[in-house]
Amino acid sequence: MLNREGFEAAIHYLSGAMRDLHARGWQPPRLVAPNGHPISASGEYAYSRKAASMRGDMRTWRPRRLHGAESEAREREAITARAIDLVQSDPHAAGVVDTYATTVIGAGLVPMPSIDRDAIGMDKETARAVQAQQRAVWRDWWPVADAAGSLNGFYDVQFQWVRNLVQFGEMFTLLPMIDDPARPYALACQVIHPLRVKTPVDLAASGRIHDGIEVDRYGAPVAVWIKHPSGGAILPDISRHFDRVTFRAGHRWRVLHDFLPEQPGCTRGMSRFAPAMKYFRRFDQYLDAELAAAVVTAAVALFIKTSPGTDPYDLAKSAVWGTDETIDDNGEEKRRYYEYWEPGQIMYGNAGEEPSTIAANRPGDAFDPFARRVLKAMAVSVGIPYPVI
Numbered sequence: 001m002l003n004r005e006g007f008e009a010a011i012h013y014l015s016g017a018m019r020d021l022h023a024r025g026w027q028p029p030r031l032v033a034p035n036g037h038p039i040s041a042s043g044e045y046a047y048s049r050k051a052a053s054m055r056g057d058m059r060t061w062r063p064r065r066l067h068g069a070e071s072e073a074r075e076r077e078a079i080t081a082r083a084i085d086l087v088q089s090d091p092h093a094a095g096v097v098d099t100y101a102t103t104v105i106g107a108g109l110v111p112m113p114s115i116d117r118d119a120i121g122m123d124k125e126t127a128r129a130v131q132a133q134q135r136a137v138w139r140d141w142w143p144v145a146d147a148a149g150s151l152n153g154f155y156d157v158q159f160q161w162v163r164n165l166v167q168f169g170e171m172f173t174l175l176p177m178i179d180d181p182a183r184p185y186a187l188a189c190q191v192i193h194p195l196r197v198k199t200p201v202d203l204a205a206s207g208r209i210h211d212g213i214e215v216d217r218y219g220a221p222v223a224v225w226i227k228h229p230s231g232g233a234i235l236p237d238i239s240r241h242f243d244r245v246t247f248r249a250g251h252r253w254r255v256l257h258d259f260l261p262e263q264p265g266c267t268r269g270m271s272r273f274a275p276a277m278k279y280f281r282r283f284d285q286y287l288d289a290e291l292a293a294a295v296v297t298a299a300v301a302l303f304i305k306t307s308p309g310t311d312p313y314d315l316a317k318s319a320v321w322g323t324d325e326t327i328d329d330n331g332e333e334k335r336r337y338y339e340y341w342e343p344g345q346i347m348y349g350n351a352g353e354e355p356s357t358i359a360a361n362r363p364g365d366a367f368d369p370f371a372r373r374v375l376k377a378m379a380v381s382v383g384i385p386y387p388v389i
Contacts, residue, residue, distance in 0.1 A: 070204060073211040076268060080195060082281075083167050083271040090284045092375070092389055093273060096382050099389075101162040108155030111138060140184040147176055147188035157189045161258070166382070168194045170259035170269030172224065174245060175252075194268075196227045200239040213257075213267040214244070221247050221267070224255050276381035283374050290363045297362055305354040 032038055050058075066072045086093040113134040117127040145154035157173075164171035172192040179186060197212035203225075208214055214223040223246045228235065235241045247255045259269025273280060372386075379389040 069210045073199065076270060079271050079274050080168055082277060083273045086273055086280050087167055090280055092378065093280050096384060096389060097163050097166050099384065100166045101159050104162050105158045109158055144183050145189050147178060147190040157191060160191050165258065166272050169271045170194055172197060173256040175254055192226060197224055198227060198237060200225060200242050201237045202239050210267040215267065219265060221257065223247060272382045276378050279374060279378050293362045303356045305356060
């Protein structure tokens with residue numbers, strides 16, 4: 001095996017040999033063309049790609065580019081508002097968020113102290129004692145981790161973190177130090193709604209605040225601008241209605257902002273529902289329409305046709321239980337008659353009557369494969385297995 005001295009000796013020898021070659025006028029070999037000129041490193045052999053074509057059905061595909069942080073902020077805010085509406089009204093979207101949080105967090109993530117005693121020169125008994133003290137600190141702190149005291153300690157805070165990451169694409173948490181004698185430790189967690197983080201309109205021209213995140217010249221976050229709770233009033237987005245909270249105070253973090261940067265230079269996250277948001281919306285509307293059609297079909301079980309000039313009440317007056325009267329476009333009175341049918345009841349019709357059943361063919365045989373295809377696309381977009389959604 002070559003040791004360090006042998007390696008340095010070989011490098012020294014090669015360096016001296018190269019100096020001698022250059023001193024004798026040696027030049028490194030190179031490829032030349034027949035005319036004696038060097039061959040170009042690259043040639044003009046690029047081909048047009050179909051993805052950039054402006055012909056056929058591709059000519060209308062012109063993505064709209066966002067210019068400026070304000071345009072991106074408005075678009076992200078609209079997507080966030082729609083994601084909230086989806087989770088609150090769409091059962092599939094609500095299931096995605098809850099499944100993510102339940103699967104990842106479960107009953108709560110608990111730290112397991114494990115000291116590398118060999119690295120710090122600590123004996124086994126001392127390491128065990130320190131680990132026991134760390135577990136004791138955790139047991140005392142997690143029940144009071146929430147600054148507002150409305151959550152079930154740090155486990156509910158974790159649950160909100162994952163829900164926010166899926167629904168909003170990001171999570172904000174302030175880490176205040178609460179001076180309260182009843183608390184075993186001052187550190188607490190305050191989860192902030194992402195819609196409260198925005199750029200004050202009177203500071204938008206400064207160029208250093210990107211969608212509520214103040215950055216330095218390298219793009220590193222410096223501070224976050226959080227709007228005051230409105231309390232039912234409409235507050236304009238000016239700086240006096242905001243709190244500027246620095247991300248760090250010396251060595252201590254004051255703000256936690258977790259998100260997945262999808263592109264270089266990103267300062268905010270985007271909802272996981274964004275790529276397939278239209279799918280979620282349209283599929284929910286489709287299911288609602290199919291359900292309404294099925295309800296109507298099930299409600300109207302039978303339709304009795306009568307011959308012209310025959311009053312249906314005269315034919316079914318013994319069984320009819322209700323009527324409604326309306327006025328048609330010509331001003332003439334119209335009456336409809338309804339009858340309740342018991343299960344297994346047999347009807348003996350009269351002359352001029354023709355029973356017609358309502359065909360219950362909704363949603364049809366193609367519904368299941370179509371719904372599965374749409375649900376698979378929705379599941380892939382949010383990154384969960386199809387059976388889960």
